[in-house]
Amino acid sequence: FILPRIRDGQDPVLICILGSLLLITPSLYVIYGWNWKTHSALLGVTASLVVTSLLATLFVHWGHLTGFSSEDAAFLVLSSRTQIDLRGLALGGIIIGTLGVLDDVTIGQASATFELKRASPALSWQQLFQHGMVIGRDHIASMVNTLMMAYIAAALPLFLLLMNYGASLAQTLNREFLTEEIIRTLVGSVGLILAVPITSLIASVVAQRQGVSG
DSSP: OHHHHHHHTTOHHHHHHHHHHHHHHEEEEEEEHHSHHHHHHHHHHHHHHHHHHHHHHHHHTTTOOSSSSHHHHHHHHOOOSOOOOHHHHHHHHHHHHHHHHHHHHHHHHHHHHHHHHOOTOOOOOHHHHHHHHHHHHHHHHHHHHHHHHHHHHHHHHHHHOOOOOOOOOHHHSSHHHHHHHHHHHHHHHHHHHHHHHHHHHHHHHHHHHTTOOO
16 A cells, blocks of 8 residues: 555655554454454554654754655665655655554553553543553653664664764764654654553543443
């Protein structure tokens, strides 16, 4: 779904959002079943993806990224029959890269909220939200570390190359391939952090309205 449409010149950001939802929706329902917990997690993923996309757009424009951070981009431009939006492609990569961890965060928050409601049916949605945020703060720290380490591991050759050049910090930070990695990590991390209150709020309200059925 994603690759053929981007190759044909369609908007990479929109295609990556739709493709991510098409990928994650059946996965969530097959694994966790058709229930309110899964519905809440899916709503949390969708809202978080939209927020992450807006953040990615803002940071990519603010960082003046062109999308030509690697040789692959140049080869892609030369070999494509249609004009491909490389900046949008960079944005799409950030969105897809965040999806796997968003899945973990949102289903974890939804599950914790429904279990809290099942253990203490008298809790209001405000109390559920507060308790869920306590759990989410502990969870999100490990998720952000996981995301950061994954990006650092993928960029190890770049870091070694920068060490060999011996460039100053200012010169290093103005190299687009490094700026793109920094923006990727920042946007992904902020998107994950925001996914906690978004999903906690959705799951708290749904759990309160639907009772203890998860």
